[in-house]
Amino acid sequence: MTALANAPRIDVEALKTRHPSAFQANWRARVVAGAVIAAMLALFVGAFVYFDVPWGRLLPGLAQLAWFVREMIPPDPGGHLVTYVNGLGETLAISLLGTLLGALFALPLGVLAARNVIPAAWLRLPVKRFFDAVRGVDTLIWALIWINVVGLGPFAGVLAIATSDFGALGKLFAEIIESADRREVEGVRASGGRRLAEVRFGLLPQVAPVMAGQVLYFIESNTRSATIIGVVGAGGIGLFLAEQIRVLEWRQVSFIILLILITVAAIDFVSSHLRAAIAGRRSTPR
Amino acid sequence: MSVVRLPDRQLAVVLAAYRGAARAKRLQFFVAAAVLVALIGLSAVQAEVDPKTFFAEIGGFFSYFDRLMTLDTGARVWTDPASWFWSLKRSLRLIGETVLMAYVGTLTGATLAFCLNFLGSPNLTGGAATVFLTRRFLEFCRTVPDIVFASIFVVAFGLGPLAGVLAIAIHSVGALGKQFFETTENIDMRPVEGLRAAGASWIETIRFAALPQVLASFTSFTLLRFEINVRGATVLGFVGAGGIGLDLMEAIRKFYYSDVSAILVLIIAAVMAIDISTQYLRRALIGEARS
Numbered sequence: 001m002t003a004l005a006n007a008p009r010i011d012v013e014a015l016k017t018r019h020p021s022a023f024q025a026n027w028r029a030r031v032v033a034g035a036v037i038a039a040m041l042a043l044f045v046g047a048f049v050y051f052d053v054p055w056g057r058l059l060p061g062l063a064q065l066a067w068f069v070r071e072m073i074p075p076d077p078g079g080h081l082v083t084y085v086n087g088l089g090e091t092l093a094i095s096l097l098g099t100l101l102g103a104l105f106a107l108p109l110g111v112l113a114a115r116n117v118i119p120a121a122w123l124r125l126p127v128k129r130f131f132d133a134v135r136g137v138d139t140l141i142w143a144l145i146w147i148n149v150v151g152l153g154p155f156a157g158v159l160a161i162a163t164s165d166f167g168a169l170g171k172l173f174a175e176i177i178e179s180a181d182r183r184e185v186e187g188v189r190a191s192g193g194r195r196l197a198e199v200r201f202g203l204l205p206q207v208a209p210v211m212a213g214q215v216l217y218f219i220e221s222n223t224r225s226a227t228i229i230g231v232v233g234a235g236g237i238g239l240f241l242a243e244q245i246r247v248l249e250w251r252q253v254s255f256i257i258l259l260i261l262i263t264v265a266a267i268d269f270v271s272s273h274l275r276a277a278i279a280g281r282r283s284t285p286r
Numbered sequence: 287m288s289v290v291r292l293p294d295r296q297l298a299v300v301l302a303a304y305r306g307a308a309r310a311k312r313l314q315f316f317v318a319a320a321v322l323v324a325l326i327g328l329s330a331v332q333a334e335v336d337p338k339t340f341f342a343e344i345g346g347f348f349s350y351f352d353r354l355m356t357l358d359t360g361a362r363v364w365t366d367p368a369s370w371f372w373s374l375k376r377s378l379r380l381i382g383e384t385v386l387m388a389y390v391g392t393l394t395g396a397t398l399a400f401c402l403n404f405l406g407s408p409n410l411t412g413g414a415a416t417v418f419l420t421r422r423f424l425e426f427c428r429t430v431p432d433i434v435f436a437s438i439f440v441v442a443f444g445l446g447p448l449a450g451v452l453a454i455a456i457h458s459v460g461a462l463g464k465q466f467f468e469t470t471e472n473i474d475m476r477p478v479e480g481l482r483a484a485g486a487s488w489i490e491t492i493r494f495a496a497l498p499q500v501l502a503s504f505t506s507f508t509l510l511r512f513e514i515n516v517r518g519a520t521v522l523g524f525v526g527a528g529g530i531g532l533d534l535m536e537a538i539r540k541f542y543y544s545d546v547s548a549i550l551v552l553i554i555a556a557v558m559a560i561d562i563s564t565q566y567l568r569r570a571l572i573g574e575a576r577s
Contacts (some may be wrong), residue, residue, distance in 0.1 A: 008353055011347040040393065043386075044389075044390055044393055045390065047386040047390045048390070049387060050382075050467050051383070051384060051386070051387075051446070051447045051448065051451075051528070052438075052446075053446070053447075053448050054389070054443075054444060054446070054448075057443055057444055058448075060445070061443040061444070062442075064440045064441075064442045065438075065439075068438065068441075068442065083297075089332050090332055090333060092329070092332075093329035093330070093333040094327070094329075095334035096325060096326070096329045097326065097329045097330060097335065100326065108373070108481075122576070124396050128495050131559075131560070132553050132558060135555035136553065136554040136558060137550060137553065137554065138517055138518065138520055138521045140433075140521040140524060141520070141521060141550075143532065143551075144535060144538045144539070145350065145538065146347075147536065148350060149346045149350055150339055150340065150343045151345045153334055154332075154333040154334050154335075155333060155334055155335055155336060155339065157333070158333050160454075169480060176438075192368075224429070224431060225431075227431060228431045228434065229543065231433060231437070231524065231525065232292050232524060232535075234332070235333065235334075236554050241434060242437060242525075244437060245434075245437050245441065253438075257430060257434065260429070260430075261426070261430070265429075
């Protein structure tokens with residue numbers, strides 16, 4: 001106690017003279033922050049005016065929503081368990097095949113978009129912009145387009161996932177190749193390796209695990225997209241979900257949602273363990 | 287320079303070990319490849335993949351794009367922009383609505399996620415039960431796809447952007463909440479301990495110890511989410527939840543080819559513009575945080 005009492009006091013005045021900025025309100029920053037927040041709020045309120053929201057429906061809608069939730073319990077497959085599990089299997093198949101197909105097509109073009117492979121900007125940038133344009137169109141839009149080409153069914157879903165993944169993975173692959181270390185390739189060349197050996201022993205060990213990890217991650221996140229792709233008729237569990245919402249069978253809706261949650265959690269678990277295993281195989285730290 | 291060469295007997299042992307390791311790795315690779323091929327075969331059956339249809343119809347895919355670029359008169363779309371974009375005014379209004387839906391939904395979601403994330407980080411919240419419940423709630427919000435929420439809300443609130451905004455907001459709470467608490471979990475705890483020792487309340491601790499550390503990354507995550515939500519909002523109209531989606535679906539289903547391409551061009555342009563501007567803002571933000 002006495003030690004604490006005798007401890008030297010902090011000289012606040014001296015600190016104030018030494019660091020004046022820490023003791024003064026920064027009015028300029030405050031005004032700027034206030035103005036930004038006010039502008040954002042104004043846009044927020046303006047948006048609601050623009051939407052022309054039927055405010056009268058808000059409260060009855062909330063009451064109805066509460067009723068839906070009460071109706072959802074307990075979840076019940078309503079005798080369609082086999083159909084739903086089959087639909088879920090279709091969803092998983094769509095996500096796996098779609099991602100792999102997208103990766104297959106993204107690889108060669110991703111190589112073309114990498115700065116260290118194609119230094120010429122006039123050749124590389126159009127490929128990059130092309131990836132951006134493909135990525136800008138949502139998976140569901142691609143699904144509608146593919147339905148026009150190959151008809152309703154899961155095959156259209158596979159192609160839709162493949163198309164939108166092609167854009168996203170192509171960009172990622174290019175970035176992965178760009179970040180590869182030159183020195184390992186040069187090491188192989190210095191010890192007399194041919195061009196093919198440079199790629200096989202210098203480049204591939206660096207980029208393959210990262211790419212495989214990304215593809216796995218995409219399979220995982222596409223499982224989520226593939227659950228809804230059926231809403232437009234491109235196969236999978238989404239078709240049943242949309243149907244049951246339309247006919248207000250809330251118990252079956254909640255059952256399907258539960259089924260989706262469990263499946264997504266399981267895929268997450270498997271994929272994160274596999275990704276850790278793939279990443280762990282790179283024993284040398286970078 | 288002389289290279290040290292081990293005696294043959296020692297070398298043989300080392301080489302055998304190396305070959306064993308290489309063989310084990312190769313075996314592992316082949317097993318993984320076999321499992322993958324089996325899974326692909328199984329999936330192909332399940333997803334009714336039919337290479338025959340595909341190769342018969344793949345020409346259809348390209349001719350589809352050819353038709354997208356053709357007006358009803360048979361001329362190429364770019365020769366007559368006025369009739370290509372004949373509904374430009376309506377489309378632009380709907381794209382504006384789409385972007386605003388994403389904006390309002392993201393802002394609402396980010397605000398709620400901001401409030402919840404401190405409850406979901408064990409270093410700032412005492413109760414393990416609070417952390418657990420918060421995290422499960424956020425997980426539920428982000429795993430149920432936004433279009434599912436949207437189609438349920440359309441039943442409750444009627445057609446229109448309100449359902450879409452709510453769906454985007456709920457999905458953003460889940461997605462942002464997770465990124466937020468992962469950031470908050472890893473903050474430097476010394477300022478927090480300092481404020482606690484000085485007797486600050488929980489709110490004061492968060493305001494003066496946690497907030498300055500996390501605000502920049504929170505803003506960056508929110509901007510990224512906004513970009514994702516703009517893309518997602520373009521399809522919420524498929525279930526009647528507002529935005530450009532309904533017009534686009536109608537054009538695709540009714541084979542109004544040049545309308546489809548006109549709307550797609552506008553969507554891609556809008557998404558790219560948002561992409562570029564959020565990227566610019568995020569770079570500016572990171573630069574500010576570093577200086």
